Amino acid sequence: MQQQVMTDMATMSTVGVVAVEGARRPYPSRVITSSANLDCREGENMALLTLSDAQLAFGHVPLLDHTDFALAAAERVGLIGRNGAGKSSLLKILAGVEKPDDGTLQVQQGLLRAYVPQEPVLEAESTVFESVSSGLGAVLALIESYADGRGDLDTLQREIEAQDGWNWQRRVEETLHRLHLPANARITTLSGGMRKRVALAQALVTRPDVLFLDEPTNHLDLDAIDWLEELLLDFKGSVVTITHDRAFLDRIATRIVELDRGQLRGYPGNFSRYQVLKDEQSAYESVVSAKADKLLAQEEVWVRKGVEARRTRAQGRITRLERLRSNRAARREALGRVKLEVATGLPSGKIVAELTEVSKSFADPSGEGVRSVVSDFSATLLRGDKVGVVGPNGAGKTTLLKLILGEIEPDAGSVRRG
């Protein structure tokens, strides 16, 4: 196992340290550069799809708060935001899998959308071939009707031809080949990375106009991520992808869209460009919030001066003070949340696990013999260690974590846990 300290953990946690003057405040274009597009309607003129005035909430926190979004042809949007911000929920709405509580989604006629969820659910007992074919479910149903002589055969034939349906087996085979997937393996025997590839294959085999991908690089090994980047760069349609993977975003994104407390903000370019724009925005916001804090302090002094200051004529001033107070509370909440994220990672210096000559094997997915996944491995993990476990899909990274956590026991050797 390779040990490497993830030095960028701290910087990762601080992405998004912004002092915001009220969540809905628009930013002046002179600060952001005139090309920045903060209302997320960049592609509206030739939009493939347009979401207008969308609202969504689970409980009392709005995930989408009168939100607008438009997607143009051949653009690749990286959708970012904190855990729980509502990215997956928004993606499902854009993909047409779920509906918002309110608002409209207009979709260009005949637009073919394909969606790959964050945690794809695959039929465990299917083979990879069957699973990928299920992406073509609609056209396969037409072929079945045609074969059974159900319905108007001319219409069915035209529909099947329009969707290039007679070729379906070859399309599945080509897709499997491109994604390096074994056609006959059963889903249950596949690693997390292989399953994610099967889900991608299910989407790609349909030849969609728009791909909606929810954290597609999760579970993928480094070679598979390179491969996915190439595939998306070659893809002629549009892509909306959620990801926390900055290198991936840098390679593929043509626009970054950030979801924060129900609001979307768009930044043209890739992730590096986003960081530059965001820094400019933060600098501007710091100045604004310093000014607001100063004004608030003055007004607090005034209001404490006593009753005579609060006569009817001063009512407007009191209302403004209340607004200043609540804006400041919103700013503190934004900062407080980020500080909390940083604080939770602090080390406390005890043994987490000590592995001594640990080995673990599984029956090989091909059904022949056993595969040694961990062999004679020793290591000590201290609390606060940040260890990156790297290796190709199916190498045994999850197995190793399960051994460390005690979810499975080794075939040989011992694991002492703290």
Ligand SMILES: Nc1ncnc2c1ncn2[C@@H]1O[C@H](COP(=O)(O)OP(=O)(O)OP(=O)(O)O)[C@@H](O)[C@H]1O
């Ligand atoms: N069907 C649902 N019923 C109730 N609450 C839900 C439902 N779907 C999502 N939520 C809640 O909505 C919030 C946003 O969830 P969502 O999965 O969209 O966030 P996310 O930005 O994709 O987060 P992550 O980065 O962790 O994937 C969460 O608090 C989640 O618990």
Ligand SMILES: [Mg+2]
């Ligand atoms: Mg999500």
